[in-house]
Amino acid sequence: MHEAASGVAPEVPEKIALVMRRQRRSLRALRAEGVILPALLLVLVLAFTALDGVVPVGLGLLLAFVPVPLVAAILLRLDRFEPEPTRLLARTFLWGAGAATFIALVINTAVGLAIGETGAAVGSAPIVEEGAKALALLFVIRRRPGFIDGAHDGIVYAAWVALGFATIENILYYAAAWNDGGLGELTTIFVLRGLVTPLCHPIFTAMTGIALGIAIKRRGGRAGKAAIVLVGLLLAVILHALWNLSAGLGAAPIAYLAGYLPLAVIGIVLLIAGARRERRILREGLEQEVALGTLTQAAYAQLIAGGRTRGRMRRRARRAGRDARRLLYQYEAAAYELAHANVRGERPGRPNVIETASACRTCLISARTGIDDLAPGLVAT
Numbered sequence: 001m002h003e004a005a006s007g008v009a010p011e012v013p014e015k016i017a018l019v020m021r022r023q024r025r026s027l028r029a030l031r032a033e034g035v036i037l038p039a040l041l042l043v044l045v046l047a048f049t050a051l052d053g054v055v056p057v058g059l060g061l062l063l064a065f066v067p068v069p070l071v072a073a074i075l076l077r078l079d080r081f082e083p084e085p086t087r088l089l090a091r092t093f094l095w096g097a098g099a100a101t102f103i104a105l106v107i108n109t110a111v112g113l114a115i116g117e118t119g120a121a122v123g124s125a126p127i128v129e130e131g132a133k134a135l136a137l138l139f140v141i142r143r144r145p146g147f148i149d150g151a152h153d154g155i156v157y158a159a160w161v162a163l164g165f166a167t168i169e170n171i172l173y174y175a176a177a178w179n180d181g182g183l184g185e186l187t188t189i190f191v192l193r194g195l196v197t198p199l200c201h202p203i204f205t206a207m208t209g210i211a212l213g214i215a216i217k218r219r220g221g222r223a224g225k226a227a228i229v230l231v232g233l234l235l236a237v238i239l240h241a242l243w244n245l246s247a248g249l250g251a252a253p254i255a256y257l258a259g260y261l262p263l264a265v266i267g268i269v270l271l272i273a274g275a276r277r278e279r280r281i282l283r284e285g286l287e288q289e290v291a292l293g294t295l296t297q298a299a300y301a302q303l304i305a306g307g308r309t310r311g312r313m314r315r316r317a318r319r320a321g322r323d324a325r326r327l328l329y330q331y332e333a334a335a336y337e338l339a340h341a342n343v344r345g346e347r348p349g350r351p352n353v354i355e356t357a358s359a360c361r362t363c364l365i366s367a368r369t370g371i372d373d374l375a376p377g378l379v380a381t
Contacts, residue, residue, distance in 0.1 A: 037091070037097075037098040037099065040102045041094070041097055041098045044098070044102060048172060052176065052178075056174070056176075056179050060170065060171035060173070060175040060178070064170040064174060065167060067194050068163065071159075071163055071199065072163070075156055075159055078156070078274070079271075079275070084147060085147075085329060089157075089160050091140070092140050092157055093161070094164060096163065096164025097168045099135075099139070100129075100132040100133045100135065100164070101169060104129045104132040107124075111124040111128070125240075126237045126244060129240065130204060130208065130233060130237045131233070133208070134233050137205070137209065138212075140161070141216075148213055149216060151209075151214055151274070152271065152274035152275075152277075154209035154211070155209045155210055155213070155271060156209075157209060158206050158209025158210075159209070162201040162202040166201035166202075170194065177190075199264045202267075203263050204243075206236075206267055207239065208236045209232075211228050211229045211231060211233065279304065281339050281340055282303065282304045282335070284339070284342075284343055285341070285342035285343045286303060286335060289338065294365070296380060298380035299381060302379065313378060314328065316378055317375065320375035324374040324378070327367045328367075328371060328378065331368055331371060334364035334367060335360075338361055341353050368381070
C-alpha cells in the first residue's frame with residue numbers, strides 16, 4: 001500500500017476535467033472553427049482554380065485524397081488504446097489543410113516573388129511550412145489542453161496536421177503537372193507524392209510533435225520547454241529542406257530510399273511500440289481495479305480490447321446522443337488515466353498518485369452510471 005500525502009488536494013487529470021466541462025465559450029469556438037476552416041479551404045480551392053483551371057484542380061482534388069484513408073487508418077490503428085476524439089482529429093486535419101496551408105501559401109508566394117522559386121523551395125519553404133504546421137498544432141493544443149500528454153500523442157496530432165497540409169498542397173502539384181505534361185506527368189507526380197511518399201510531411205512534422213509531447217510532460221519553466229519545442233521544429237525544418245534540396249537536384253529517389261523510407265519505418269515502429277506500451281499500462285493498471293471491484297472482468301476486457309470493440313461502442317454512443325457520447329469518452333479517459341495512476345503508484349517519489357487514482361475512479365463510476373441511464377448495455381458491467 002502507498003501512503004497518501006496529507007494536505008495535498010486530489011488532482012483530476014485535465015483530460016477528464018475538460019470532457020466534464022461544457023462551457024458555452026468553448027462551444028462557440030468549436031462552431032467558429034467549423035465555419036472558418038472550411039471557408040479557408042474553399043478560398044484555397046477557388047484560388048487554385050483561378051490559377052490552374054477547373055479540370056486540373058478537379059483532378060488534383062480527387063487524387064489528393066487517395067492516400068488520406070490509408071494514412072488515416074494507420075494513425076487510428078496505432079492510437080487505438082487511447083483513442084482521441086474523432087471530431088478533434090478531424091478539426092486537427094482541417095487546421096493543417098486550411099489554416100497552415102493558407103499561411104504557407106501566402107508567405108511562400110511573397111518570398112518566391114522576392115528571391116525566386118528555387119531559393120524559396122530550399123531556403124524559406126521548409127521554415128514557413130513547418131512553422132505554419134507548428135502554429136496549427138499549437139493552436140489545437142491551446143484550444144484543447146490536456147489531450148497531448150506525451151510523445152506518442154504529439155506524433156499522432158502532428159501527423160494529422162501534416163496530412164491535412166500535404167493533401168491540399170498536392171492539389172497544386174497535381175494541377176501543375178497536368179498543365180505541364182498532361183496525363184503522363186500527372187501520373188508520375190501522383191505515384192511519387194501520393195503513393196510512394198505520402199508520409200513525408202507527417203515525418204517532418206512528427207519531429208515538432210515529439211518535442212511538444214516531451215515538453216508538455218517535462219517539469220520545469222517555460223524557457224526549457226520552449227527550447228525543446230524549438231529543437232524539434234529545427235529538426236523538422238532540416239529534414240524538409242534536405243528533401244526539397246534532393247528533389248531539386250533530381251536525387252529524390254535516392255534520398256527517399258536512403259533517408260525517408262527508413263525514417264518512415266522507424267516512425268511506424270515507434271508508434272507501434274507506443275501503442276503496445278499503452279496497452280500494457282491499461283492491462284496492468286486496470287487489473288488492480290478488477291481486484292478492487294471497480295471493474296468487472298467483462299468491463300476490463302472491453303476497455304483493453306481497442307479496435308473494433310471500441311469502434312462499436314462509439315457508434316452506439318453516437319446513436320444514443322451527445323450526452324452518451326460525452327460520457328463514453330469521459331469513461332474511457334478516466335479508465336486510461338486511472339491505469340496510468342495505478343502504474344505510477346508502483347514507483348517511488350509519487351506522493352499524490354493515490355489521490356489522483358481516487359479522483360479518476362470517481363469519474364469512471366460516475367460516467368458509467370450516466371451511460372447506463374442513457375444507453376443501457378453500452379458498457380459492460
